[in-house]
Amino acid sequence: MLIMMQSDASREQIDRVCERIRELGLTPNEIPGAMRLAIGITGNKGPVDPAHFTRLAGVQDAVPVSRPYKLVSREVKPESTVVEIAGRRLGGGALAVIAGPCSVESKEQVLATARHVREHGASFLRGGAFKPRTSPYDFQGLREEGLMLLAEAREATGLPIVTEVKDTETLPLVARYADVLQIGARNMQNYSLLEAVGALGKPVMLKRGLASTVKEWLMAAEYVAARGNYQVILCERGIRTFETLTRNTLDLGVVPLVRGLTHLPIVVDPSHGTGVAQAVGPMARAAVAAGCDGVMVEVHPRPENALSDGPQALTFDMFAQVMDDLRKVAGALGQPVA
Ligand code: PEP
Ligand code: MN
Numbered sequence: 001m002l003i004m005m006q007s008d009a010s011r012e013q014i015d016r017v018c019e020r021i022r023e024l025g026l027t028p029n030e031i032p033g034a035m036r037l038a039i040g041i042t043g044n045k046g047p048v049d050p051a052h053f054t055r056l057a058g059v060q061d062a063v064p065v066s067r068p069y070k071l072v073s074r075e076v077k078p079e080s081t082v083v084e085i086a087g088r089r090l091g092g093g094a095l096a097v098i099a100g101p102c103s104v105e106s107k108e109q110v111l112a113t114a115r116h117v118r119e120h121g122a123s124f125l126r127g128g129a130f131k132p133r134t135s136p137y138d139f140q141g142l143r144e145e146g147l148m149l150l151a152e153a154r155e156a157t158g159l160p161i162v163t164e165v166k167d168t169e170t171l172p173l174v175a176r177y178a179d180v181l182q183i184g185a186r187n188m189q190n191y192s193l194l195e196a197v198g199a200l201g202k203p204v205m206l207k208r209g210l211a212s213t214v215k216e217w218l219m220a221a222e223y224v225a226a227r228g229n230y231q232v233i234l235c236e237r238g239i240r241t242f243e244t245l246t247r248n249t250l251d252l253g254v255v256p257l258v259r260g261l262t263h264l265p266i267v268v269d270p271s272h273g274t275g276v277a278q279a280v281g282p283m284a285r286a287a288v289a290a291g292c293d294g295v296m297v298e299v300h301p302r303p304e305n306a307l308s309d310g311p312q313a314l315t316f317d318m319f320a321q322v323m324d325d326l327r328k329v330a331g332a333l334g335q336p337v338a
Pocket of ligand 1: 102128132183184185186207237272
């Protein structure tokens with residue numbers, strides 16, 4: 001159930017509606033909109049009777065919500081969410097490009113990459129300091145030292161940082177440095193981590209799980225929103241299929257559909273989505289054509305020496321070319337590059 005308040009509803013009237021929701025043993029979730037405030041009700045097992053609310057002062061309407069993911073659904077909030085990150089925006093029309101190495105490896109590597117991607121028009125720097133690796137013997141990241149290097153690169157370039165948080169134990173540390181907390185594909189259904197980043201209130205980028213349906217992905221986003229954090233960006237990064245030529249199968253077909261289901265912005269990651277550097281540029285172009293709000297790509301000064309994901313890393317020259325191409329595709333669709 002969604003309670004639409006009148007555009008001139010007072011704070012007292014809103015509080016009274018929230019109180020009524022709590023009296024029924026349910027949870028009110030205030031959802032600010034461009035025109036008016038809506039209050040989403042969660043915690044109900046079955047339908048809620050609108051008559052509990054329609055007579056309360058300041059209430060315009062009480063409408064049922066059919067989707068199981070309520071707070072992130074477009075039914076509850078028709079206008080698209082724009083996530084504000086350190087003075088920059090993700091969503092809301094312009095194309096955002098997030099670029100950087102898979103892992104932070106050294107000061108020289110991350111600074112050179114940050115400067116290069118900035119010069120060519122990226123609006124965010126990515127880089128992993130805590131890496132979720134399939135093998136426990138692989139490079140696990142520079143951890144806090146990596147976060148400090150990312151902060152240095154932010155200082156040098158002004159680019160906000162997107163970096164992965166692997167668990168609740170390291171969340172306070174990672175959150176001190178990150179502008180956007182990335183939840184990796186392997187952690188999409190780590191519900192305690194989702195709740196913790198929800199409570200923290202920092203922007204979150206939620207990757208789609210390796211074998212997750214769109215519904216499961218949106219339910220994971222709902223965990224974050226249910227804790228009051230609506231600053232969530234979805235990231236399609238490919239799913240596991242029978243194909244072995246690519247590392248994952250980039251599921252671009254869901255981009256226009258997800259846009260209809262949720263108000264949250266959608267980013268596409270063709271690096272993990274293909275695993276092959278030559279395929280990254282073409283699939284980034286396809287993602288823009290499919291209507292995403294942003295693209296995330298991995299870039300490395302010397303991919304052959306990368307400590308993780310070298311085969312999918314763009315060289316500096318390749319990244320410059322990708323940016324030129326994305327400007328053309330976005331421009332043809334009337335979308336500016338942020
Ligand atoms: C990454 O972005 O480097 C990463 C580990 O991504 P994913 O969680 O999509 O595998
Ligand atoms: Mn990677």
